[in-house]
Amino acid sequence: MMKKFTINSYDKQFNLKEFKPDDTAELSKQDIKKEYDKLQEKFIELQEVFYASKKYGLLIILQGMDCSGKDGTVKKVLTGVSPNGFNVENFKAPTPEELGRDYLWRTHNKTPMKGDITVFNRSYYEDVLVTRVHKDIDDETAFSRFREINEFEKYLVNNNTIVLKFFLNISKEFQQRKLENRLESPEKNWKFSEADLKERKFWDKYQECYSDVLSNCSTKEAPWYVIPADHRWFRDYIVLKTIVKTIEELDLEYPLIEGNIQELIQELKKN
Amino acid sequence: MMKKFTINSYDKQFNLKEFKPDDTAELSKQDIKKEYDKLQEKFIELQEVFYASKKYGLLIILQGMDCSGKDGTVKKVLTGVSPNGFNVENFKAPTPEELGRDYLWRTHNKTPMKGDITVFNRSYYEDVLVTRVHKDIDDETAFSRFREINEFEKYLVNNNTIVLKFFLNISKEFQQRKLENRLESPEKNWKFSEADLKERKFWDKYQECYSDVLSNCSTKEAPWYVIPADHRWFRDYIVLKTIVKTIEELDLEYPLIEGNIQELIQELKKN
Numbered sequence: 001m002m003k004k005f006t007i008n009s010y011d012k013q014f015n016l017k018e019f020k021p022d023d024t025a026e027l028s029k030q031d032i033k034k035e036y037d038k039l040q041e042k043f044i045e046l047q048e049v050f051y052a053s054k055k056y057g058l059l060i061i062l063q064g065m066d067c068s069g070k071d072g073t074v075k076k077v078l079t080g081v082s083p084n085g086f087n088v089e090n091f092k093a094p095t096p097e098e099l100g101r102d103y104l105w106r107t108h109n110k111t112p113m114k115g116d117i118t119v120f121n122r123s124y125y126e127d128v129l130v131t132r133v134h135k136d137i138d139d140e141t142a143f144s145r146f147r148e149i150n151e152f153e154k155y156l157v158n159n160n161t162i163v164l165k166f167f168l169n170i171s172k173e174f175q176q177r178k179l180e181n182r183l184e185s186p187e188k189n190w191k192f193s194e195a196d197l198k199e200r201k202f203w204d205k206y207q208e209c210y211s212d213v214l215s216n217c218s219t220k221e222a223p224w225y226v227i228p229a230d231h232r233w234f235r236d237y238i239v240l241k242t243i244v245k246t247i248e249e250l251d252l253e254y255p256l257i258e259g260n261i262q263e264l265i266q267e268l269k270k271n
Numbered sequence: 272m273m274k275k276f277t278i279n280s281y282d283k284q285f286n287l288k289e290f291k292p293d294d295t296a297e298l299s300k301q302d303i304k305k306e307y308d309k310l311q312e313k314f315i316e317l318q319e320v321f322y323a324s325k326k327y328g329l330l331i332i333l334q335g336m337d338c339s340g341k342d343g344t345v346k347k348v349l350t351g352v353s354p355n356g357f358n359v360e361n362f363k364a365p366t367p368e369e370l371g372r373d374y375l376w377r378t379h380n381k382t383p384m385k386g387d388i389t390v391f392n393r394s395y396y397e398d399v400l401v402t403r404v405h406k407d408i409d410d411e412t413a414f415s416r417f418r419e420i421n422e423f424e425k426y427l428v429n430n431n432t433i434v435l436k437f438f439l440n441i442s443k444e445f446q447q448r449k450l451e452n453r454l455e456s457p458e459k460n461w462k463f464s465e466a467d468l469k470e471r472k473f474w475d476k477y478q479e480c481y482s483d484v485l486s487n488c489s490t491k492e493a494p495w496y497v498i499p500a501d502h503r504w505f506r507d508y509i510v511l512k513t514i515v516k517t518i519e520e521l522d523l524e525y526p527l528i529e530g531n532i533q534e535l536i537q538e539l540k541k542n
Contacts, residue, residue, distance in 0.1 A: 052461050074354045083345045084361065084392075088354040121355075179539055189528040190323050197538055257460040267468055268450055 001025055002245070005238060007214050008223035014214045016207050016226075021171040023228035032237050039240045044080050046247040047117060051085035053252040057112030057161040060119045060243065063129075064168030065206060066196055067178035068229050070121050073168065076236045077243070078119075085115055091122040103127040103145070104152055111161055124149060125165075125213060133205045142209075146216040153222040163222040164246060166239055167210065168229040172203055272296055273516070276509060278485050279494035285485045287478050287497075292442040294499035303508050310511045315351050317518040318388065322356035324523040328383030328432040331390045331514065334400075335439030336477060337467055338449035339500050341392050344439065347507045348514070349390075356386055362393040374398040374416070375423055382432055395420060396436075396484060404476045413480075417487040424493040434493040435517060437510055438481065439500040443474055 004025070007014060050058065062070045074088055089110045098106040104124050112118035128145045131137045137145075153163050179196060182188045199206075218224045225242055229235040275296070278285060321329065333341045345359055360381045369377040375395050383389035399416050402408045408416075424434050450467060453459045470477075489495045496513055500506040 048458070071353065071355050075351075078354070079351070080346075082342065083349070083359040083390075084342050087358075090355065119354075176539060180536060183528075183532050183536055183539070187319070187525055189532065190526040192528055192535070194530065194535075197535070200539075201542055254458055255461040257454075257463055259465065261454050261460065264463070264465075264468070265451060265454055268447060268454070268471075271472055 002242060005225050005227060006223050007218040007226060008220060014211055016211045019169055019226045021169045021174060021228050022230040024231055024234045029233045036237055039244050043240060043244050046244060047081050049252045049254055050247055051115045052254050054115035055160065055252060056250060057114050058117040059112055059161055059163050061123045061165040062119060062121055062168065063123065063125050064229065065170060065175060066199060067175045068168035068170045069232060069235060070168060072232065073235060073239055074119055074121065077240045085117065087116060087118045089118060089120050091120060114160060128213060129209050132209050133202050149217055150219055157221040162246060164242065165222060165224045167224055167226050168235060169226050170229045174230045273513060276496050276498060277494050278489040278497060279491060285482055287482045290440055290497045292440045292445060292499050293501040295502055295505045300504045307508055310515050314511060314515050317515060318352050320523045320525055321518055322386045323525050325386035326431065326523060327521060328385050329388040330383055330432055330434050332394045332436040333390060333392055333439065334394065334396050336441060336446060337470060338446045339439035339441045340503060340506060341439060343503065344506060344510055345390055345392065348511045356388065358387060358389045360389060360391050362391065382427065385431060399484060400480050403480050404473050420488055421490055428492040433517060435513065436493060436495045438495055438497050439506060440497050441500045445501045
């Protein structure tokens with residue numbers, strides 16, 4: 001099933017229109033409940049051995065339009081995971097200091113240490129998305145950045161940082177419903193800004209730019225996953241399943257303790 | 272009840288021996304269950320308005336001996352809290368780059384932005400604890416640092432960063448049981464190092480140094496809380512209660528939205 005959402009062909013032009021935001025692979029929330037609970041338990045176990053073994057870093061990139069549920073995904077998928085060795089980095093509009101440097105600098109600075117899992121809520125992909133939509137960079141620059149990003153990710157993977165990239169794919173109608181709900185709730189409407197309305201007008205352009213990202217930045221080393229995100233439960237399920245599968249395949253083990261355990265216990269009892 | 276665990280007198284010499292690590296204020300786990308669940312819900316609500324209002328930063332400092340449950344406290348108390356605006360910073364042995372600077376540099380660099388809650392798992396207090404126990408600094412330096420730390424915290428509070436300091440107080444017997452459990456579990460014994468045994472030999476010296484910290488670095492602006500931590504449920508309860516009370520007293524409100532909500536909804540429906 002996962003194959004359907006995985007893009008790892010580099011020579012094909014993908015169009016986001018081919019992907020249904022409300023896809024649930026003919027499953028219902030009830031169908032996956034048991035499996036989802038098990039996945040959560042499994043993830044908590046796996047994260048411990050991942051942290052303990054200190055062999056790899058795991059970088060999880062979340063991208064998506066406003067209201068696609070990047071925050072919600074982090075919150076849901078990572079419930080119960082130990083904060084030790086787990087970080088979330090939010091990348092908002094760059095500061096002058098960040099803009100003064102090359103565009104990979106601020107994100108590279110936050111990539112995970114070995115043993116750690118780091119989620120990027122937005123990432124360097126904004127530097128070929130929002131900037132391109134608003135014509136701060138031209139197409140030539142965008143395509144040159146695609147190549148640089150591919151090289152950068154290949155470098156990370158070669159140096160034991162695993163890269164998982166999730167595009168949370170919602171429909172324009174879904175965004176409208178969410179923005180309306182946001183406006184109507186006194187506890188949520190502070191999140192709303194007129195900029196949201198303005199960005200929404202660029203919806204089609206964003207979809208094109210995302211299609212280019214998927215087509216040009218899906219590599220064997222770091223494929224993109226297009227996650228149907230109109231249904232939150234399905235979004236959480238596919239994201240979690242992908243993370244669990246990725247860590248499981250590493251087949252990690254707890255490091256062995258140095259010294260003799262019984263002797264250490266005796267020593268401990270002495271003082 | 273909280274008063275019992277709060278140190279906010281600056282002119283008295285405190286001794287850790289006066290505080291019982293297994294204190295539960297004559298309560299049982301069952302007695303507080305309902306209140307605890309409500310506190311958790313309340314905290315999740317409060318964190319949202321804290322983040323939205325962007326008036327204060329909240330710095331939570333956790334200190335304690337090995338096995339005192341610093342990681343566990345973070346994990347338990349913060350279940351369900353949004354990772355947006357919530358950070359945990361672990362301070363281990365300083366790097367050469369960090370040692371090349373003044374001792375407050377690396378922690379100051381990580382203090383919370385307005386709207387954020389940041390937990391320091393260990394902190395600049397290590398620079399008057401582990402360094403003093405092992406005689407890397409003399410008593411004069413330690414006392415001079417106490418004054419500097421007080422001034423630093425006063426400065427933070429004056430600039431809208433709230434500082435909560437929790438000392439997780441365990442008994443020596445409790446630590447022994449925990450270390451034994453750690454050694455006996457194949458999934459946990461990788462955490463054990465001979466250094467744990469060596470540090471344990473300095474137990475009494477650490478208790479003295481902690482007593483000095485409590486006596487000299489409890490201020491009106493930033494008191495220490497001594498949390499009985501032999502019982503995990505009581506530890507979590509008191510820490511959470513203190514955090515909730517602190518944020519509640521700020522009486523924060525969601526910011527008002529700019530513009531007319533009905534007009535914005537109409538605008539939204541147009542595209």
